[in-house]
Amino acid sequence: MSGSGAPIRIGVSSCLLGEKVRYDGGHKHDPYLTEVLGRFFSFVPVCPEVECGMSTPREAMRLEGDPDKPRLMTHRTRVDKTEQMLRFCRDKVEQLAGEDLCGFVFKKGSPSSGLFRVKVYREGMPPTSGSGLFAAAVARRFPQLPLEEEGRLNDPVLRENFIERVFAFRRWKDFLAHEPDLGKLVRFHTCQKLLVMSHSTQLYRELGALVAKGKELPLPELLECYQGLYMKALELHATVKKQTNVLMHIMGYFKKELTTEEKQELVQxxxxxxxxxxxxxxxxxxxxxxxxxxxxxYLQQQVYLSPHPAELMLRNHA
Structure with missing residues (x-):
């Protein structure tokens, strides 16, 4: 939920919500998205093919040519759909800018919506990996927006990282919505300390240095730089080693309070x-x-203790 209690808005490939928009007239409903994440997120569905004017069902398509600038071609009739799709992408990303999105889940493998390892075919050569045209446009337009594919959400580490970033982006947006100033940024940064440390101690130090010289920068520039570093840090995985360091750091606050037996139990x-x-x-x-x-x-105010709803059980995997 957002600070206002409203569900957090994320973009989702329409077929993952059960909409029959795929080239074969079917869907790829993902129950985890709708039944689990749907309790906390509201979805903004997008099907680039249908929304740019293609029919359902339709001829299958694939990406061909230069992986950096691929063409979208129908497989059998060899019709080039690239410009039709790119016109849609240019308009759609600007429309999405007004949707207050905090993340996006794409359909893996799609020539429009696949985010990673989408096959790009080249004549006489093995296919290489690229991104779908729409997914690439979203990534360019919203460089700090948490992005993921539905298949990768089956990996507990990738799932936690994505969802944690979505909630973090919502917290940051809520912060920006309430007349931010340097003092409020200091308080925000203080509450994020352990969370950011669990991802990157180096970027936590860089964020601290940025805040420390905050009076030297115009506020809009300061906030823009902070957002970039904050989301960059959280994109790095919180490994077991990093998490262990944070746990030991927290334990250090109780040196005087805990008995020897309690310390031993906690260390164990x-x-x-x-x-x-x-x-x-x-x-x-x-x-x-x-x-x-x-x-x-000090510890009670740390976001690290509850960076996402306990009901999602993201910290329950060994």
Missing amino acids: LIGQYHDGLVPLVVPMTLLRHYIAKYRQQ
Whole structure:
């Protein structure tokens, strides 16, 4: 949910929502999107082929030629649909700019909507990998927007990274919507510390340096630079090693409060997480208990403790 309580808006390839818009007249309904993420997100469906004027069903198409500037060709009749699709892409991305999107899930392999490893055929040579024409246009127009393919959401690490970025982008947009200034940015940055550290200590330091010299920059430039670094940091994966470092960092706040036995128990749980024996939620649950018990105010404000709804169980995989 957004700060206003409204569902977070993300773009989705229409076929993934069960709409019968594919070239064969079918769909590729993804239950995880509609039944799980649909509890927290609202969807802005896009089918580039249908919306640019193609029929359903229609002849299959593929990308051909230069992977950096591929042509969209019908497979059997050899009709070039590139300009028709590119005109749609130019108009559609500007329309999407007004949709307040915080992410986009594309259909893998599609010559229009595939984000990664879409086959681009070249005469007499093996196919190379590229991006669908519409997916590439979205990536160019919204360089910080979290983007993913539905197939990759089956990977728990990629799924958590994408969803975490969607919620982070929503938090940032909510921050921008409430008359931001340097003081508010300092508070925002403080609350993001452990979350960003779990992705990149280097980019956390760069963000800190940016905020520290905030008075030297015009506010719009400062906010633009912060957004770029913030989303760049979160795009990096929060590995087990990075997460373990953050857990030990949190534990350091309780040096005086915990007994020797409590410290040993916590170290053991963190070690078990590090070794892949228990999921992240296990040591996090005990740390949350101590944070509440000892009223550790600095830690209580850390987004890292709940960067996304617990119901999604994103931290429950070992």
